[in-house]
Amino acid sequence: MEGVPRAILLLLLIVDFGAAQNTTRKATEIHVGLILNLDSLVGKVARTSVSLAVEDFYATHPNYSTKLVLHIRDSMASDVQAASAAIELLGNYKVQAIIGPQKSSEAVFISKIANITQVPTVSFTATSSSLTSDSMPYFVRATMNDSAQVKSIASLMQAYGWREAVLVYDDTDYGRGILPYLSDALQENDIRVPYRCVIPLSATSENIMQELYKLIKMQTRVFIVHMSSTMTSLLFTKAKEVGMMNKGFVWIITDGVANILDSLNPSVIEAMNGVLGVRYHVPISKDLDNFSIRWSRKYQRDNPDESPFNKLSIVGLWGYDAAWALAQAAEKVGISSTKNKRTWSNKNFTCLDSMVNFPNGHELLTSIVQNKFRGLSGDFDLTDRQQLKVSVFQIINVVGRGWREIGFWTVESGLSRQLNQNDLKITGSASMPDLNPVIWPGESTEIPRGWEIPTIDKKLRVGVLTSGYPQYIRTLKDPVTNATSASGLSIDIFEEAVKRLPFALTYEYVAFGTDDTASPGSYNDFVYQVYLQKIDIAVGDITVRYNRTLYVDFTIPYTESGVVLLVPVKEDMINNMWIFLKPLSTGMWFGSIILFMYTGLVVWLLEYLNGNKHVHAPFSLKQLGITIFFSIFEEKEKLERFLSRIVLLVWMFVLLVLTSSYTASFASMLTVQKLSPTVTDVLQLQKRGEYVGFHRGSYIEGLLVDIGFERSKIRPYDTPDDFYVALSKGSKNGGISALVHEAPYIKLFLANYSKGYTMVGPIYKSVGFAFALPKQSPLRAEISKAILNITGERINEIEKKWISNGSHQNEDKIAGSGAITFGSFGGLFLLTGIVTTCSLFVAMLMKRCKENQQIAGSRGDDQNACAHGQQEETGDLVEEKGEQNSDDNGNCSDLENQTTLPVPPISNANSDQLPDNKNNNTGCRCTQTNKATSLAHTS
Structure with a gap:
């Protein structure tokens, strides 16, 4: 019987041990609040992702001593409701962390509550750049900042050559937060923002339509949209109705909508066809594919009445990783749950001062920030309490009911068509041709210019002003229709340039002043009308001046430039005795x-x-x-x-x-000198105290004063006839010695008064005549290109039409002919030098050869003479006769001038009759012709 009690006791011990084991294995609950807008698409996606993250984490780590318990609350898209939910969670459940809220404006309020209670708040959807970590020490942003994408948008604008963009955003902290960073990024790339379109949250369809009608009347056709998904869907639906999704328009959406594009309604995506977007790039992996399948199943269970089109987005991945990071941090800190489950009384429910601080809040916050791992969204790193590392942005193009990838953008390499997945380096150059082709709005494949002249608004207002030189521009007003017409060289060039534009441009002339009041003095006021937006472009003989460039832009000049002197010519007789x-x-x-x-x-x-x-x-x-x-x-x-x-x-x-x-x-030289100008330098006129003239009201007066002329020596004139009369009189007779004017006007004067006058200069460099447009006007580049395209015979025809081809023999600067230099005849001098030197060398060489031949011939004759002398029996007699012959003959003649006859050999029998030559080795071997002949007959 003793064995039975022992068995029972052993059984009881085993049961007690198992019970103890179950007691020790029970995990400590960590209460976490989850505040989302459950009626929104983002809120629904985030709730499923966070819940699935908690399930997956503890399924993977069943032995962990802590466990997160989620308390989900609906913010109902209200900042007050979100704050109330946070207070309720802190009071009733004493939550030790909060995930959310969803909106940036909600995060501002809740983060202040978190600062008081020292409860870490982790948000993966509040992306506003205004949420700074310094003022919110317990707020952690588990997503990227909106400012991270601005450089990718600016690079995209620059790649396609768009110089202006209109910003469209909603009137919230989220919409306004990106503006300073986006404006700076665009300005760095020389991109102008002429208008900002603000859409309030309470805007109806009619309000949005009114804003779109304002946009369609502007020249800019590039729009950057940074709005919530709800407002974005309404905006593009109405934009399609008013015709702003047709050819020529450019729409760029930020990552807030581009990241969840797959979950939008198909009709909205269809209305967005041709839109470009910037979204966070998530590398494709097998784990991500498996997770997407499980997430879709859970999402359908959580939202059985929801549309099946909703898909997992980067927001869901960020929520999953944020919940995973919080669970790891809680386990690392090892927070012990308070056994006292007492809730606050209702009377203190809204009193923030009565809230008890979370003692381990700072430790938990530090653990969250230091927790780094590779999550589903990529590298998860919350350094400085926000996700700063952004590796790659993906550039997408909305096509059909989906989207296609056209390229990537990184901080290191900019834009590129392809991305190397292994080392995340861009392959290819950061330039527009390196992106995939885009299907633009209106199913166009042609890259939009980014601006258009509005067709539903009034025509382009072209301001004109009658010039003091009607050949350049003259305006007329029809008394019946009150319509303004214009003619002249400037008008012909402008109209020819408009014809060469790659688009149709409708315009009308608007006269400035009247024929009676128009004068060059009002040109500054005329150009200023462009700045005041009373006219869209100023056309005429407008000189490009620095003070005018401060408030308008100019096209390239269409005339020659420079300020020159118009002076009489003189007949200068040459009296210099050394002129030759x-x-x-x-x-x-x-x-x-x-x-x-x-x-x-x-x-x-x-x-x-x-x-x-x-x-x-x-x-x-x-x-x-x-x-x-x-x-x-x-x-x-x-x-x-x-x-x-x-x-x-x-x-x-x-x-x-x-x-x-x-x-x-x-x-x-003698002919040109007779037509030399009377003055060649403006400083000569100043030193002599001569009078000079200028066109009344022009800037030349100020230029002459700057040079050093006294105002009493400067005389204004109005017309070319006045110039002619003043120059004819001369400075001493009440006229002027020279006229200072711009080159185009002087050229026009010489066409009618060329005889006796000439142009000297330029004395001052000016740009010339051009058309004035508003600052940063996209028309400036197009019209400048068209002016450059007016070349060849057409520009000559226009000038011949308005400027007579009279005598222009004196219009160029006259100067004496240049002297002929030694280098001009270098080839001829080199030729004669070589021939002369070579001839001398050849002559000396021939002389040397002849001398060598003569020396060789003399040695041969001496040897023959010695042989004959040995055969003679009476050598003395021959020697005496040889000496006598040498005395008679004297010196020998030149070998080239005398002929030597051959002498036959002499026999021994007659040798006594010939002179002995054995000792005549150094003498001349030649004899006179008659003696040689006599010896030949004797032999």
Whole structure:
């Protein structure tokens, strides 16, 4: 019987041990509040993701000592309701952390409550840049800041060449928070924001339609939309109704809507066809695919009446990772649950001062911030209490009922078509052609310009002003229709440029002033009308001035530039006794003389080596003349050597060219000097105290004063006839010595009064005439391109039409002809130098060869003489006769001038009758012709 009690006791011990084990394994509950707008798409997606994250976490970690318990509350899209829910959670459930709220405005209020209670608040949907960590120490943003995407939007604008954009946003903390960062990013890329469209949350369909009608009347056709998904859906639905989703429009949505695009209503997506979007890029993985399937099943269970089109978005992934991070942090801190479940009494329910601070709040906050891991959304890092790391943005294009990827953007590499998934580096250059093709609104494949002239508004107002020179512009007003017409060179160029624009431009002329009041003095006021938006463009003979560029922009000039002098010409007789030296430069004179002497010396040497009798005479003035001035030889003093004639022939050709050039230059110099201007420099007029004229009311008056002219020496005139009369009188007779004016006007004056006047300058560089437009006007670049395209015969036809092709022989600056330099004749001088030097070298070489032949011949005759002398029996008699013959003959003649006859061998029998030559080795071997003949007959 003792065995039974022992068995029972053992059984009881096992039961007690199991009960104890179950008691120790019970996890500590950590109460967490989840505040979302459960009527919104984002709220529904987030609730499913957070709930699934808690299930997955503890299914993966069943032995953890802590466990999150979610308390879900609906904010009903109200800041007050969200704050009330937070207070209720803190009071009734003493939650130790809050996930949410959904809106940025709600996060501001709740974060202040969290600061008092020291309860960490983690939001993965409040993206406003205004939520700073400094003023909200217990607020953690588990998503990226809105400002992270602004550079990708600016890069997209710059890639397609759009220079203006209208910002469309809702009047909330979320909508306004991105504005400073987006404006700065656009400004850095020289992109202007001409208008901001604010949509209040209470806006109805009619209110949105009114705003869209305002936008369609503007030139800008690029719109950046940063709104909630509800307001965005309404905006694009109405935009399609008013025709703003047609060809030429550009719409760019931020990541707030682009991230949840798949969950929007199909009819809304269809209305958004052609829209570009920027969204957070999530790398595709197998784990993400498996999670998407499980999430879809749970979402349908949580929302059985919801549309099946809703899909998992990046918001759901951020919610999943945020809940996972909170669960890990709670386990790391090891928070012990308070056993006292007492709730606050109703009388203290709304009293914030009665709330008890969470003792482990700061520790839990630190653990959340330091918790880093690889989540479903990518690298999860809450450094500085917000998700700062943004690796890649995806650029999408809405097409049909979905979207397609056109490229990527990263901070390091900018825009690119493809992305290397392994190392997250961009492949390709950051430029527009590196993106995939886009289907734009209206199913157009042509890249929009980004601006258009509104067709439903009034026509483009082209301001015109009658010029003091009607050839440039003149305006007329029809007394019946009151319509303004204009004509002139400026009008023809403007209308020709409009024809060459790649789009149709409707316009009407608006006259500024009247013919009686219009004057150049009112040009500043005329241009200022563009700044006042009374006219859209100012057309006329408008000079580009610095003070005008402060409030308007100008197209490229369509006329030549510069301020010049108009002066009379004079007949200047040449009285300089050395004028004949001016056609040739100093170097040319010295070079010609030296080469002249060198050629004469070489010819003299050539003739001397040839034995010319004219160069062997004693030195005299005649010899010097023959040496230097051989070109003036008398007829009997001819050159005898062929090389000398070659050298002289080449030199005579050089002299012929040089003489002709000298004659032409001298004649041209004398002719041009007779038509020289009376003044060549404006400073000469100032020093002499001469009077100068200018067009009344023009900026030339200020320019002359800046140069240093006294105002008493400056005289204004109105018309070209006044200029002509004043120049004809001259400065001493009440007129002027010169007129200072712009080059186009002087050119027009010379077309009618060219005789006796010329243009000198420019004395001051100016840009020329151009058209004025508002600052940052997109028309400026287009019209400038069209003006550049008016080239060739067309521009000449316009100028011939309005500016007569009269005599223009004096319109260019007149100056003396330049002297001929030595370099101009370098080729000819090189030719004659080479021929002369080579001829001398050849002559000396021939002389050397002849001397060597003579030496060799003399040695051979000496050997023959010695052989005959040994055979003679009476050597003395022959020697005496040889000496006698040597005395009779004297010196030998030149080998080239005498003929030597051959002497036959002499026999021994008659050797006694011939002279002995054995000792005549050094003497001349030649004899006179008659003696040689006599010896031949004797033998």
